[in-house]
Amino acid sequence: MLLQTFCHIPGVGEKIERRIWEEGITTWEEALGYPALEKIVPSKFSRSARSFLYRSLQKLEGGEARFFKEHLDTHDHWRLFPHFQNDTVFLDIETTGLNPPQDYVTAITIFDGKRIKTFIQGINLPEFKEEIMKYKVIVTFNGKCFDIPFLEQHLGIKFPHVHLDLRFILRSLGFRGGLKACEKAIGIDRGDLRGVNGYTAVLLWQKYREGCPEALETLLAYNVADTVNLEKLMVFAYNEKLRNYPFPQLSLSLPPKKIITPYQVHPEILKEINHEYWRTVSQKEVKV
Structure with a gap:
């Protein structure tokens, strides 16, 4: 919806943007060809509006996502998604806990809509720094509060990307709860990973460190599921946001239902971990 966006122009808010649409102007090119554009935009900014639209076209053609990040309010960043989908x-x-530097990253998965890449502590984690800079837009769930700050502190890198955090985008649509709750609300089924959560991931890492390779594979399968499901949530959220605007033709097709992942879930390992967890809890209760 970026080409239909005018609220990034200095002096143009959502009300004026809707007035522009009501005049039948629905794209930047139409606006540039509209002789009375200056009468819609506040006089203080009217002279610069046209040149700003020319600049916007140039920035979009040059793939400069950060330009729009800087000129759009954060709650409107979702509009960028289709135009930078190939750079998203x-x-x-996954981590050992919530508090760096005591806790550390165990695994990172990235997914560009086609390829899945995983980065594992003690194996190839340093490669993440170079790989992530190939993209312009990052999509996470609660990444603004957790993933990105954790990575910045743990790996010592800064992220210049446009960051679309689905936790807040979905909340604006009335969805509450964590990632799994949002997935369930739109019909995503986790299969063998149903019921697995972040704490399970911590226990899987511990079991891997004790010499169980199947635990690592299950952890990575979980991390991959968390990641690839973000694409479905992002497309869903984009289409739902679009319902509030007069551009239904811009809706996106949902991605394929199933992504083939490179890692296998080992249900017996999950069962074993679950048994060990409850045994530990029971022992603590007895001591108390």
């Missing part, structure tokens, strides 16, 4: 990466991390 979905990201999720």
